[in-house]
Amino acid sequence: MLGVVMIESKDNPKIKKYFKLLHKKSCRDDLNRFTLEGVRVLKDALESGIVFDDVFITKSCISKIRHTEYDISNLCEYDVISDKVAKHISGVDRSQGAFAIASKPPGILAQDISNSDFVLALCFIQDPGNLGTLIRTADAFGFSKIVLSGCCDIYNPKVVRSTAGSLFRVSFLECFDFLSFLEDVDLKKYAAVVDEAALPISELDLKGEGAVLVIGNEANGLPSEIVKECDKKITIDMSGAANSLNAAVAGAVCMYKFREVRKRGF
Amino acid sequence: MLGVVMIESKDNPKIKKYFKLLHKKSCRDDLNRFTLEGVRVLKDALESGIVFDDVFITKSCISKIRHTEYDISNLCEYDVISDKVAKHISGVDRSQGAFAIASKPPGILAQDISNSDFVLALCFIQDPGNLGTLIRTADAFGFSKIVLSGCCDIYNPKVVRSTAGSLFRVSFLECFDFLSFLEDVDLKKYAAVVDEAALPISELDLKGEGAVLVIGNEANGLPSEIVKECDKKITIDMSGAANSLNAAVAGAVCMYKFREVRKRGF
Numbered sequence: 001m002l003g004v005v006m007i008e009s010k011d012n013p014k015i016k017k018y019f020k021l022l023h024k025k026s027c028r029d030d031l032n033r034f035t036l037e038g039v040r041v042l043k044d045a046l047e048s049g050i051v052f053d054d055v056f057i058t059k060s061c062i063s064k065i066r067h068t069e070y071d072i073s074n075l076c077e078y079d080v081i082s083d084k085v086a087k088h089i090s091g092v093d094r095s096q097g098a099f100a101i102a103s104k105p106p107g108i109l110a111q112d113i114s115n116s117d118f119v120l121a122l123c124f125i126q127d128p129g130n131l132g133t134l135i136r137t138a139d140a141f142g143f144s145k146i147v148l149s150g151c152c153d154i155y156n157p158k159v160v161r162s163t164a165g166s167l168f169r170v171s172f173l174e175c176f177d178f179l180s181f182l183e184d185v186d187l188k189k190y191a192a193v194v195d196e197a198a199l200p201i202s203e204l205d206l207k208g209e210g211a212v213l214v215i216g217n218e219a220n221g222l223p224s225e226i227v228k229e230c231d232k233k234i235t236i237d238m239s240g241a242a243n244s245l246n247a248a249v250a251g252a253v254c255m256y257k258f259r260e261v262r263k264r265g266f
Numbered sequence: 267m268l269g270v271v272m273i274e275s276k277d278n279p280k281i282k283k284y285f286k287l288l289h290k291k292s293c294r295d296d297l298n299r300f301t302l303e304g305v306r307v308l309k310d311a312l313e314s315g316i317v318f319d320d321v322f323i324t325k326s327c328i329s330k331i332r333h334t335e336y337d338i339s340n341l342c343e344y345d346v347i348s349d350k351v352a353k354h355i356s357g358v359d360r361s362q363g364a365f366a367i368a369s370k371p372p373g374i375l376a377q378d379i380s381n382s383d384f385v386l387a388l389c390f391i392q393d394p395g396n397l398g399t400l401i402r403t404a405d406a407f408g409f410s411k412i413v414l415s416g417c418c419d420i421y422n423p424k425v426v427r428s429t430a431g432s433l434f435r436v437s438f439l440e441c442f443d444f445l446s447f448l449e450d451v452d453l454k455k456y457a458a459v460v461d462e463a464a465l466p467i468s469e470l471d472l473k474g475e476g477a478v479l480v481i482g483n484e485a486n487g488l489p490s491e492i493v494k495e496c497d498k499k500i501t502i503d504m505s506g507a508a509n510s511l512n513a514a515v516a517g518a519v520c521m522y523k524f525r526e527v528r529k530r531g532f
Contacts, residue, residue, distance in 0.1 A: 137512070
């Protein structure tokens with residue numbers, strides 16, 4: 001515990017900083033910081049080596065987590081905040097009352113990609129829930145490096161929440177010239193498309209090589225110039241009446257299949 | 267076009283009815299009606315035989331959809347509403363200005379299930395986005411009958427939206443005694459679980475038989491008494507650091523795999 005006095009005012013400079021970081025991407029970019037909420041997320045972040053500037057916990061939260069596996073109050077210094085302040089800075093309906101301002105971990109470099117097994121490349125994913133779910137799924141299926149181009153901010157609080165801790169276990173490369181990246185990367189590139197002429201993923205064969213799986217925007221898919229730069233077009237064989245899938249679902253089914261094919265030794 | 271006068275008041279009885287149906291499950295249950303928003307959703311519903319009581323469209327929407335494939339103004343009678351009224355009854359940030367009150371289509375009976383190929387059974391799915399995505403994915407992979415037990419309302423506007431029209435193409439059985447249903451149904455039942463002792467879905471063999479895929483709650487999975495009543499426990503083989511998947515993602519990967527195994531003739 002840091003201060004002896006509870007923070008009860010929204011105008012406290014630390015609280016004002018948290019609030020700005022929560023709501024403004026420009027502030028997160030300028031300060032190279034982001035916000036976290038929830039005891040489990042805070043614990044996941046600490047365990048993954050994320051560095052906290054400030055931690056805020058309500059009294060009721062401290063007593064709830066005491067003697068549980070989620071007792072983060074022993075792991076870091078914190079300020080006690082009032083329930084009213086907690087409500088003010090919370091991004092969810094039922095806040096647990098635990099918050100942190102953290103430093104963004106460093107990204108990876110383009111040259112770190114080429115000696116990878118599986119890489120996920122996301123182009124123009126706009127929905128924070130979809131982006132978070134894709135990151136969580138990538139972590140589950142061993143796509144530990146993620147390339148982002150034109151996506152929404154991975155430190156958007158909705159993204160952070162829906163990654164369920166996976167945000168801190170995978171590495172990111174923010175890519176401003178995605179075409180050049182694709183040209184340069186020394187792995188086979190697979191563009192996920194809705195196209196009957198593409199290879200059905202049920203027939204995927206990776207020939208033991210590393211792969212970049214490229215997933216596009218929710219509504220428009222991948223731009224044609226990006227598809228052209230990839231080695232193969234793959235598609236999910238469907239059979240029902242719907243002719244499209246949610247982007248996070250499509251990405252997940254492809255990632256599962258890549259993992260399964262590799263497990264079989266191909 | 268129905269009335270010659272534009273509806274400009276929130277207190278119009280039809281608008282008040284829409285507003286209640288939008289926000290209250292009890293009202294949807296009592297009146298056996300639900301709400302729809304968006305030109306594409308309205309068109310999907312009409313094409314699937316959904317019956318509308320009332321349709322509301324803004325002037326700007328009518329001129330936008332004229333001469334497009336989404337021109338629903340020729341397909342049904344409607345009232346013109348002001349932009350202010352549209353904003354009042356909209357459930358999204360950027361409304362297109364098209365709304366309908368529709369009759370719920372009839373559900374299916376338990377005896378309609380046994381001669382099915384693939385059935386999706388959802389227990390205690392609480393998040394509307396997850397439920398909608400599961401319904402959309404079921405439609406894509408040929409799980410055209412869905413059993414619901416203790417889930418959130420399929421006519422919740424967030425569910426309707428995230429099904430992307432699939433809501434009207436699959437059939438539902440609302441099940442109050444799910445255990446008895448499982449006992450009685452004459453198909454093989456597969457419980458999706460997070461359990462290393464379960465069968466990895468990469469080794470799934472359906473032996474040409476029909477199947478019920480059972481998916482549980484986002485946080486707690488399936489209750490043990492339901493898992494016990496199933497014929498087989500299946501699990502998604504993961505390889506990364508995350509040890510769980512979003513419920514909609516887990517359901518989607520399983521459904522894809524069932525469809526793939528069937529396509530191979532097993």
